[in-house]
Amino acid sequence: MSRILPLQKRxxxxxxxxxxxxxxxxxxxxxxxxxxQADIKExxxxxxxxxxxxxxxxxxxxxxxSGNAEKAFSYVLKERPSLxxxxxxxxxxxxxxxxxxxxxxxxxxxxxxxxxxxxxxLQRLGVDYLDILLLHRPDPLVEPEEVAAAFDxxxxxxxxxxxxxxxxxxxxxxxxxxxxxxPIVVNQLExxxxxxxxxxxxxxxxxQPAIGDIFPEGTIEYCRTHNIQIQAWGPLAQGAYTGxxxxxxxxxxxxxxxxxxxxxxxxxxxTVESILIAWLLRHPAGIQAVIGxxxxxxxxACKDAANIELSREEWYDLWITARGEPMP
Ligand SMILES: NC(=O)c1ccc[n+]([C@@H]2O[C@H](COP(=O)([O-])OP(=O)(O)OC[C@H]3O[C@@H](n4cnc5c(N)ncnc54)[C@H](OP(=O)(O)O)[C@@H]3O)[C@@H](O)[C@H]2O)c1
Numbered sequence: 001m002s003r004i005l006p007l008q009k010r011x012x013x014x015x016x017x018x019x020x021x022x023x024x025x026x027x028x029x030x031x032x033x034x035x036x037q038a039d040i041k042e043x044x045x046x047x048x049x050x051x052x053x054x055x056x057x058x059x060x061x062x063x064x065x066s067g068n069a070e071k072a073f074s075y076v077l078k079e080r081p082s083l084x085x086x087x088x089x090x091x092x093x094x095x096x097x098x099x100x101x102x103x104x105x106x107x108x109x110x111x112x113x114x115x116x117x118x119x120x121x122l123q124r125l126g127v128d129y130l131d132i133l134l135l136h137r138p139d140p141l142v143e144p145e146e147v148a149a150a151f152d153x154x155x156x157x158x159x160x161x162x163x164x165x166x167x168x169x170x171x172x173x174x175x176x177x178x179x180x181x182x183p184i185v186v187n188q189l190e191x192x193x194x195x196x197x198x199x200x201x202x203x204x205x206x207x208q209p210a211i212g213d214i215f216p217e218g219t220i221e222y223c224r225t226h227n228i229q230i231q232a233w234g235p236l237a238q239g240a241y242t243g244x245x246x247x248x249x250x251x252x253x254x255x256x257x258x259x260x261x262x263x264x265x266x267x268x269x270x271t272v273e274s275i276l277i278a279w280l281l282r283h284p285a286g287i288q289a290v291i292g293x294x295x296x297x298x299x300x301a302c303k304d305a306a307n308i309e310l311s312r313e314e315w316y317d318l319w320i321t322a323r324g325e326p327m328p
Pocket of ligand 1: 019020021022023059060136166167188189232233234235236237238239240242243244245290291292293294295298
């Protein structure tokens with residue numbers, strides 16, 4: 001089912017699928033291992049596969065392989081200079097790995113750190129601007145005025161066009177807005193048939209929450225009310241239903257859901273990956289799915305997702321199976 005996405009309502013040429021670049025840039029998260037020719041080839045192949053199924057939206061974060069994911073992507077842009085204007089480029093900042101200031105990871109939404117991060121992102125990607133900058137995870141020490149000052153500078157310098165957040169509740173976004181004047185246009189959260197607590201929390205009002213329901217209640221409604229684009233990270237459930245781990249050793253509910261997904265894939269003449277994403281896209285919030293596989297075949301397996309029609313009953317059937325318990 002094709003829906004008008006919240007970002008499209010704001011005039012951005014957003015596609016329902018986003019290619020998440022966390023897997024690019026080699027295996028070393030410290031970023032100390034220099035990029036290899038194989039890493040660069042892998043980036044080319046992943047981007048080509050994504051473009052071939054109509055994805056024109058790429059998601060980064062400055063921490064992905066400590067910058068090496070962005071560097072790997074820059075080689076693709078260098079080889080195809082016209083690509084920059086044909087895609088939407090998003091990155092994130094705010095998570096700070098161990099460095100000369102501290103030996104542990106923490107979050108940092110200070111004005112100086114946000115500005116420092118964006119300069120690094122632009123330099124590594126080899127671009128002049130980001131279409132969207134997200135704050136990666138809520139910083140408990142956030143001062144909305146600091147974020148506002150950083151956003152103003154970035155916008156006025158033409159370095160960032162739009163701003164958003166990631167892993168935040170509606171009330172955290174509302175708090176930022178006490179000082180930030182730019183619209184918050186994106187909230188990126190983990191959502192999938194496996195991590196389906198974003199649906200559970202909406203029906204568990206007045207009930208005991210299920211174990212593992214950690215999604216902040218009201219977030220979906222907040223984003224829908226304020227035309228904020230919800231982006232689902234982990235939409236393929238990190239391969240839980242498609243063989244990343246041995247299914248025979250998976251919990252019974254995962255095995256049953258995998259079987260149900262295969263049934264739907266067969267019935268709709270498509271792949272399990274496309275059904276998994278179609279389930280997210282069926283939600284009326286107009287969710288975007290951020291797929292993160294580097295595997296070319298798995299990227300191509302997502303190609304039908306936006307064209308699959310799931311009825312209300314089919315959508316519920318998948319969710320109830322993944323819940324492992326009937327509706328209240
Ligand atoms: N905002 C945030 O806090 C946040 C957090 C995490 C991720 N993200 C973004 O979301 C994107 C997607 O996240 P994700 O990678 O967790 O989501 P995903 O698309 O659900 O999972 C992709 C991961 O699962 C593996 N996988 C999938 N199917 C598999 C199979 N059949 N067999 C073996 N491995 C399989 C992939 O490995 P292969 O590459 O080998 O296929 C890859 O590591 C990331 O790239 C990033 O852009 C955002």
